[in-house]
Structures are given as structure tokens and as C-alpha cells.
Amino acid sequence: xxxxxxxxxxxxxxxxxxxxxxxxxxxxxxxxxxxxxxxxxxxxxxxxxxxxxxxxxxxxxxxxxxxxxxxxxxxxxxxxxxxxxxxxxxxxxxxxxxxxxxxxxxxxxxxxxxxxxxxxxxxxxxxxxxxxxxxxxxxxxxxxxxxxxxxxxxxxxxxxxxxxxxxxxxxxxxxxxxxxxxxxxxxxxxxxxxxxxxxxxxxxxxxxxxxxxxxxxxxxxxxxxxxxxxxxxxxxxxxxxxxxxxxxxxxxxxxxxxxxxxxxxxxxxxxxxxxxxxxxxxxxxxxxxxxxxxxxxxxxxxxxxxxxxxxxxxxxxxxxxxxxxxxxxxxxxxxxxxxxxxxxxxxxxxxx
Amino acid sequence: xxxxxxxxxxxxxxxxxxxxxxxxxxxxxxxxxxxxxxxxxxxxxxxxxxxxxxxxxxxxxxxxxxxxxxxxxxxxxxxxxxxxxxxxxxxxxxxxxxxxxxxxxxxxxxxxxxxxxxxxxxxxxxxxxxxxxxxxxxxxxxxxxxxxxxxxxxxxxxxxxxxxxxxxxxxxxxxxxxxxxxxxxxxxxxxxxxxxxxxxxxxxxxxxxxxxxxxxxxxxxxxxxxxxxxxxxxxxx
Numbered sequence: 001x002x003x004x005x006x007x008x009x010x011x012x013x014x015x016x017x018x019x020x021x022x023x024x025x026x027x028x029x030x031x032x033x034x035x036x037x038x039x040x041x042x043x044x045x046x047x048x049x050x051x052x053x054x055x056x057x058x059x060x061x062x063x064x065x066x067x068x069x070x071x072x073x074x075x076x077x078x079x080x081x082x083x084x085x086x087x088x089x090x091x092x093x094x095x096x097x098x099x100x101x102x103x104x105x106x107x108x109x110x111x112x113x114x115x116x117x118x119x120x121x122x123x124x125x126x127x128x129x130x131x132x133x134x135x136x137x138x139x140x141x142x143x144x145x146x147x148x149x150x151x152x153x154x155x156x157x158x159x160x161x162x163x164x165x166x167x168x169x170x171x172x173x174x175x176x177x178x179x180x181x182x183x184x185x186x187x188x189x190x191x192x193x194x195x196x197x198x199x200x201x202x203x204x205x206x207x208x209x210x211x212x213x214x215x216x217x218x219x220x221x222x223x224x225x226x227x228x229x230x231x232x233x234x235x236x237x238x239x240x241x242x243x244x245x246x247x248x249x250x251x252x253x254x255x256x257x258x259x260x261x262x263x264x265x266x267x268x269x270x271x272x273x274x275x276x277x278x279x280x281x282x283x284x285x286x287x288x289x290x291x292x293x294x295x296x297x298x299x300x301x302x303x304x305x306x307x308x309x310x311x312x313x314x315x316x317x318x319x320x321x322x323x324x325x326x327x328x329x330x331x332x333x334x335x336x337x338x339x340x341x342x343x344x345x346x347x348x349x350x351x352x
Numbered sequence: 353x354x355x356x357x358x359x360x361x362x363x364x365x366x367x368x369x370x371x372x373x374x375x376x377x378x379x380x381x382x383x384x385x386x387x388x389x390x391x392x393x394x395x396x397x398x399x400x401x402x403x404x405x406x407x408x409x410x411x412x413x414x415x416x417x418x419x420x421x422x423x424x425x426x427x428x429x430x431x432x433x434x435x436x437x438x439x440x441x442x443x444x445x446x447x448x449x450x451x452x453x454x455x456x457x458x459x460x461x462x463x464x465x466x467x468x469x470x471x472x473x474x475x476x477x478x479x480x481x482x483x484x485x486x487x488x489x490x491x492x493x494x495x496x497x498x499x500x501x502x503x504x505x506x507x508x509x510x511x512x513x514x515x516x517x518x519x520x521x522x523x524x525x526x527x528x529x530x531x532x533x534x535x536x537x538x539x540x541x542x543x544x545x546x547x548x549x550x551x552x553x554x555x556x557x558x559x560x561x562x563x564x565x566x567x568x569x570x571x572x573x574x575x576x577x578x579x580x581x582x583x584x585x586x587x588x589x
Binding site: 241244247248250251252253291292293294295297298299300301302303305307312313314315318319322325326329330333334336337339340341342343344346 | 409410512516521522523534538546
């Protein structure tokens with residue numbers, strides 16, 4: 001009987017403990033939400049800027065961190081109500097390679113630390129983005145999730161929250177128009193600039209550094225699998241590489257044109273768009289950025305000229321002429337020399 | 353080889369002035385070909401290595417243009433000497449292509465193949481030397497003209513359409529290969545590797561040719577000089 005009672009008490013205790021453990025984690029949320037669940041909760045920064053302190057429980061419940069307690073991230077809060085300055089959440093508490101809590105195994109924050117954003121943030125620039133500025137905070141979702149602010153379709157908007165002028169240029173570009181039209185191979189910010197590795201374009205490590213732009217554009221524009229399927233020519237990269245611009249930039253030229261010098265940067269438009277920098281009517285102005293006094297002559301002729309293609313016109317025919325001239329000169333001279341030697345050795349061998 | 357006096361006696365073939373023209377053209381052409389080919393073959397190791405050696409595209413361009421300046425100066429001087437000096441004019445008149453040069457070429461081919469034809473007799477300049485002179489002349493003219501357009505691209509583009517500029521750029525590169533072949537396959541064979549001159553025909557440095565060689569290689573000139581009394585047994589002019 002005593003045994004029976006003991007067992008019953010033990011079971012009850014165990015059940016209560018289990019309940020407490022589960023409920024305790026779950027209960028932390030409602031506790032915080034007593035204040036942070038009010039949509040009007042806000043705070044005025046010394047700068048005068050008002051920031052919302054509202055946490056949308058519905059969003060949090062569908063985020064990747066749905067199973068986490070508030071204090072898992074806001075680890076400096078130990079009592080409710082909390083006092084003093086609340087620190088920014090540091091994602092690397094969990095997000096590092098070898099973490100035991102089930103976060104993705106990645107050391108990408110090391111790359112971020114070297115990026116233009118990471119360097120600025122580390123130097124004390126409070127406007128520089130940290131993880132949650134791009135990835136989202138309470139609404140964080142995997143980048144593949146179409147509701148994530150890191151989903152490809154939302155990247156321009158996310159970057160545009162800080163880079164507003166660039167964003168409005170980009171919205172006019174063929175890259176965005178194509179993307180919005182369902183061609184999801186089209187480039188958004190990160191396709192050219194990189195993600196965690198992002199650098200200022202003045203940095204030689206940047207994918208948008210003057211001499212690295214051709215390589216960056218060529219990742220899509222030299223690929224039949226990417227742009228080819230939309231009917232965009234892929235040989236433009238090769239013809240650029242053979243042009244003086246292309247050669248000079250490859251060997252350290254700092255004042256020669258790369259793709260962006262002519263086609264534009266964020267507001268790249270197709271050449272048949274009258275607003276495009278490479279539209280026939282705008283060629284003199286575009287070339288004139290470097291070639292002082294550029295006139296309409298610059299538009300008379302193909303720009304990405306390939307001498308081996310018939311569409312190059314006279315350039316093609318002259319190239320063909322020189323091909324056969326070179327071959328005949330070579331054959332003719334080798335024959336001439338061979339005959340000369342033939343006679344000498346033959347005569348030496350015979351009576352002579 | 354003729355024996356006796358004519359074997360050792362030499363007469364002047366090229367003046368110091370002509371030898372200097374040749375030396376400067378040779379040097380500038382070599383530099384132009386090397387610096388030009390480093391751009392033309394930029395995508396293979398030799399071009400990359402040469403570009404590195406020349407200090408990148410900027411250094412390469414500078415060297416190329418200096419050499420082009422020398423070439424243009426010598427070519428300009430050469431044209432003036434043809435027009436205004438007796439010696440230059442006389443040499444040029446002997447360099448003019450004639451129908452005989454074509455017949456000489458055919459005859460040499462027949463002779464080399466062992467056909468029973470008399471060995472062709474050449475005058476002061478044989479058909480090979482004339483061809484090389486004119487090929488080099490035509491190449492220099494096109495290279496200088498197209499090169500100037502590339503050098504002064506902004507000025508050139510003010511007056512010519514882009515396709516013409518592209519054409520000149522193409523011409524500049526392709527013509528350089530042709531003249532390289534003529535100079536290296538033919539001219540260098542003639543003056544270095546032909547068995548009778550190997551390892552080198554020294555006349556481009558000494559300016560002199562032995563009477564025996566003159567008689568062998570330029571018999572018509574030899575005869576003419578003998579008949580006019582310009583050379584006697586001592587080979588003095």
C-alpha cells in the first residue's frame with residue numbers, strides 16, 4: 001500500500017515536472033507578450049527616431065525560431081520587467097560550425113566580418129546592417145521560403161531599405177523587369193554584389209571591382225544555360241575580351257571600359273529602350289564619358305564586333321582575306337625555301 | 353667561288369647611311385613586332401609573359417609608340433632621300449619591279465627543280481630582294497596609317513565611322529602577321545640560312561660585297577660595272 005502511494009506520488013511529481021518544463025518554455029512567450037504583444041509599444045531613440053517594440057506572435061510562430069524562447073536570443077534579459085539598455089541580439093551564439101543546438105552548420109559570419117557591412121558594423125557604425133537587418137528578426141524564415149525577406153524576389157526590397165536610390169534605379173532595369181516577369185534567373189542585388197562576401201566596389205576583392213565586372217557579368221551572360229534560353233547572345237563576353245577594352249582591363253588598365261561603363265550599372269536597359277545607355281541615339285553620350293567629343297560616328301558599326309561572323313560586314317571579308325593571304329604566304333614561302341634547299345642538296349649529291 | 357683577286361677584293365654595296373636606315377628599321381620593327389604580338393597573343397602564355405615584361409598594357413603601348421616613332425622617322429627620311437638625293441633615287445630606280453622579276457621567279461623555280469634551263473642572272477637587286485623591299489614598304493605604309501588612327505583614336509573617330517576604325521584595327525593586327533612571315537621566313541632565310549651566306553651575310557654591317565659574290569649573285573650588275581670601267585681588277589670604284 002505504501003509502495004502504491006509512493007509510486008503514485010512519484011508519477012504525479014514526474015508528470016508535473018514534465019508539464020512545467022514544456023509549459024515553462026511556452027509560457028515565457030506570453031509573459032513577454034504582455035508588453036510586447038501590444039502593437040503600439042514603441043520607444044523614442046535619442047536621435048528622435050521612434051522604433052516599434054511590437055512582436056507579432058503570429059509571425060514568430062511560423063518563423064524558423066518558432067520553438068525558441070525569447071531569452072534564447074535576448075540572453076541579456078534575466079528578469080521581467082527588464083531594466084536598462086537591451087543589447088542587440090548576437091546570432092553567432094548559435095550560428096557557428098559545430099553548434100549543438102541544431103542551427104545550420106555554417107561559419108558564414110566569418111565572411112560577413114570581412115564584408116563592407118561587417119567592417120562598418122565593427123567600426124561602430126550603427127546604421128551598418130547586422131544579420132537580422134537582412135535576414136529578418138522575429139519574422140526570420142529560410143531564404144527558400146517565399147515569405148522570407150532573403151527570398152530572391154524580396155532581395156531588392158530588403159537591400160533597398162537602406163540603398164533607396166539604387167533600388168529605384170534597379171526597379172527600372174531589365175534585370176528586375178525580367179525577374180518580375182517570371183524569368184527568375186535574372187539578377188537581383190546579390191547575384192552581382194555577392195551576399196556575405198559583399199565589398200565596396202573600390203575594393204579589388206569586390207565582384208563589382210572595375211576589372212572583375214566582366215567576370216561577374218559573364219557568370220550569366222556567357223552561359224547558354226542561363227541567358228541563352230531567353231534568346232540573349234552569349235558571345236558578347238568573348239568579343240569584349242578580344243577588344244582593346246577587354247585586353248587592357250585584364251592586364252591592369254584602370255581607365256578602360258568594362259561592361260557597366262557602357263551598359264550602366266543598376267539601371268541596365270535593353271539597347272532598344274530609348275533610355276538605354278547603349279541605345280543608338282545615346283551611344284555618342286555614353287562613349288563620350290571617356291572619349292571626349294564622341295560623335296555619331298561611334299554608333300556607325302557594330303560594337304561587339306566579331307570578325308569571324310558574316311554580320312560584321314566589311315570587317316568579316318577583310319578578316320577572311322587576311323586568313324587566306326597569311327596561309328598562302330606561309331605555304332608559298334616554305335615552298336620557295338624548300339625548293340632552294342632541294343636544288344642545293346641535290347646538286348651537292350650529284351656531279352656538282 | 354671564283355678564285356684569285358676577285359675572291360678577296362670587296363666593293364661597297366651599301367653606304368653607311370643606308371646601313372643605318374636598315375639597322376634602325378630592323379630594331380624598330382623587332383620592337384614593334386614583339387610589343388604588338390604581346391597584345392595580339394594576349395590569351396596565350398607568351399603574350400601574357402611579354403605583357404608582364406613590358407609593364408602591362410600601358411608600358412607596352414609606350415614602347416610600341418616610341419618604336420613606331422623611330423620607324424616613321426626612318427621611313428620619312430627614306431622617302432625624302434629617294435625624292436631628293438641622287439644616290440637614293442638611283443637605288444630606288446633599281447628597286448622598281450619589272451616583268452623580268454616575274455620571269456626570274458619562274459626560271460628559278462624551274463632551275464631549282466632541275467629543269468634544263470640556264471641559271472637566272474640578276475641585276476643589283478634580285479626578285480626576292482625587290483619583293484621583300486616592296487612588301488615591307490606596303491606593310492609599313494598600312495601599319496603607319498592604321499597605327500596612327502589607333503594611336504589618335506579620339507581624333508580618328510571624329511572623322512571616321514566605327515566600322516572603319518574596326519577595319520583599321522583588324523588590318524593593323526593581321527598585316528603584322530603577314531609581314532612577320534615575309535621577314536622571318538624569307539628575309540632571314542635569305543640573309544642567314546642560305547647555304548652560301550650561312551651564318552650571315554655580313555654586308556648589312558660592313559656594307560661591302562666581294563667581287564666573287566657580286567659576280568655570282570648579281571652578274572648583270574657585275575658586268576655593267578666591268579663594262580663601264582667602274583671596277584677593274586682591284587675592285588675599286
